[in-house]
Amino acid sequence: MVRLSVVIVNYGALDIVTPCLESLAADSNSGLIEVILVDNGTPSFSANELQSKFRWVHIIACSENRGFAAGCNIGIRDSQGEYLLLLNPDTRIPKGTLRTMADYMAANPDVGAATCRVNLSNGSLDPACHRGFPTPWASLCYFLGLEKLLPMSRLFGRYHLTYEDLEMAHEIDAPSGCFFIVRRSVVETVGLLDEEFFLYGEDIDWAMRIKEAGWKIMFNPAVSIVHLKGMASGIKLQTTNSINSLHSERERAYHAFFEAMRIFYRKHYRSRYPFFVGWLVSAAISIREKLGHGKKTV
Incomplete structure (x- = not known):
C-alpha cells in the first residue's frame, strides 16, 4: 500500500505546476508517495506534454472547472495512500518533508490531520496555515x-x-488547503470535501468536521515548504506577470472568496448565534465584497 497520496489540483499554465512536481521528484521513486494531478479544465491543457516529463504522475484531465473541492475529491477517490496530502501547485517541497510528515502522523495516532510550516516567498509565515x-x-x-x-x-x-509558539508543534483549528495532510480513516469517517465551496473555505470546513469528530489537527514546524501564494488561482497581485488568468475566472474566484464566508457561517454558526448576529455577519461580508471589488487581491 502506498504510504502517502499527494493530490494536486491544477488550473493554469504548466510553468506553475512543473516546479512543484520537480520538487517532488526525489520522493517519486522511493515507494513513499503517489502523485495524482487533477487538471480542472485548464484551456489548452496538454496532459501528454506533462506526462512525458513526469511519467510517475497520474494525471486526470477534467473537461470543466468544478472548483477546488471537487477537483480534490476526484483525486482522493483515485488514491490509495494511508495518508492523503492536499497540495497546491504553487508550492515547493524540500526533500524529506513528506517523509517527515508521514512519520509524524504515524507517531501520533490521535492526530487526524496536520500541516507543516508554510512560508511565503519572502520567508514570512503564510498566516493561512495557522488558523483558528x-x-x-x-x-x-x-x-x-x-x-x-x-x-x-x-x-x-x-x-x-498569534499567541502560539511557532517553533513548537501545537494544536491548531485549521491548516491551509495548500498543504493539508489527513488520515484516510478520518476521510472515511467525516467524508470528502464539501463541493458547495468553489475555491475557498473548503479546507476550514473540512477541519471543522475533523475536529468535531474528535481528532486533533497539528502544526508541525519541524519542516517547512514555500507557497507562492495566489499562483494557483491567478488572482493575486504578485502573479499578474506570471499567469494569464481570464478576467471571468478572476471574477469568479473573487466572488467565491466571499461566498465561502457565507456558506461557512450558514453551515456551522447560524444555529449557534442569535439572528441579529447572523444579519451583522452577512452585512459585513457584503460590505467587504463591494469595497474590495476591482482590486487585484482578496
Whole structure:
C-alpha cells in the first residue's frame, strides 16, 4: 500500500505546476508517495506534454472547472495512500518533508490531520496555515486590527492563533488547503470535501468536521515548504506577470472568496448565534465584497 497520496489540483499554465512536481521528484521513486494531478479544465491543457516529463504522475484531465473541492475529491477517490496530502501547485517541497510528515502522523495516532510550516516567498509565515476557526468574535477582532495590535492575547488573537509558539508543534483549528495532510480513516469517517465551496473555505470546513469528530489537527514546524501564494488561482497581485488568468475566472474566484464566508457561517454558526448576529455577519461580508471589488487581491 502506498504510504502517502499527494493530490494536486491544477488550473493554469504548466510553468506553475512543473516546479512543484520537480520538487517532488526525489520522493517519486522511493515507494513513499503517489502523485495524482487533477487538471480542472485548464484551456489548452496538454496532459501528454506533462506526462512525458513526469511519467510517475497520474494525471486526470477534467473537461470543466468544478472548483477546488471537487477537483480534490476526484483525486482522493483515485488514491490509495494511508495518508492523503492536499497540495497546491504553487508550492515547493524540500526533500524529506513528506517523509517527515508521514512519520509524524504515524507517531501520533490521535492526530487526524496536520500541516507543516508554510512560508511565503519572502520567508514570512503564510498566516493561512495557522488558523483558528472564524467565529464572529475572532473575525471581528481580526478585521478591527485587534489581533495585530495585541497578538499575544488569547482573547483577541484567535483568528490566526498569534499567541502560539511557532517553533513548537501545537494544536491548531485549521491548516491551509495548500498543504493539508489527513488520515484516510478520518476521510472515511467525516467524508470528502464539501463541493458547495468553489475555491475557498473548503479546507476550514473540512477541519471543522475533523475536529468535531474528535481528532486533533497539528502544526508541525519541524519542516517547512514555500507557497507562492495566489499562483494557483491567478488572482493575486504578485502573479499578474506570471499567469494569464481570464478576467471571468478572476471574477469568479473573487466572488467565491466571499461566498465561502457565507456558506461557512450558514453551515456551522447560524444555529449557534442569535439572528441579529447572523444579519451583522452577512452585512459585513457584503460590505467587504463591494469595497474590495476591482482590486487585484482578496
